[in-house]
Amino acid sequence: MASMHSRGRGRRTINEINMVPFIDVMLVLLIIFMVTAPMITPSMVDLPSVGKAAKQPDKVVQVVIQKDDSIELMSDGSTHKQTLSNLAGAVKASIANATEPGNAAVVISADRSVKYESVVKVMDTLQRAGVQRVGLSVQLAP
Numbered sequence: 001m002a003s004m005h006s007r008g009r010g011r012r013t014i015n016e017i018n019m020v021p022f023i024d025v026m027l028v029l030l031i032i033f034m035v036t037a038p039m040i041t042p043s044m045v046d047l048p049s050v051g052k053a054a055k056q057p058d059k060v061v062q063v064v065i066q067k068d069d070s071i072e073l074m075s076d077g078s079t080h081k082q083t084l085s086n087l088a089g090a091v092k093a094s095i096a097n098a099t100e101p102g103n104a105a106v107v108i109s110a111d112r113s114v115k116y117e118s119v120v121k122v123m124d125t126l127q128r129a130g131v132q133r134v135g136l137s138v139q140l141a142p
Helices: 020-039 084-096 116-128
Strands: 060-065 071-075 078-082 105-110 134-136
Touching (some): 060 084, 071 084
Antiparallel strands (some): 060 071, 071 078
16 A cells, blocks of 8 residues: 655645635625616706896995894995885885886895895895895805
């Protein structure tokens, strides 16, 4: 009988990582993503469009809301403090002095720290009074 010579230990340790389970998991994930991707509807936001004004306003009346929610009306180079209840009448009187009252615009400027609710109240007051063109003044970020 021939004798068998063993070299050291009978089994050697393998110094490699078994990649088969990793590949199996990745393929399963790939299939899941491929199946679910067509089912996901992209979120579409229907943004409003703005057209250019055909004619520039004849007169611009500016309503300024200060930090303490006080309201100032700037028209024809003069500034007058107003209350919310008197604002609509003062704006309409100021617009009536324009050459074409229907083509006058009102711009609302508010301090950054003013609550959004205060701005909306002013806009609502002006629109209820029948002011046609109301806009907001913003500062572009640098």
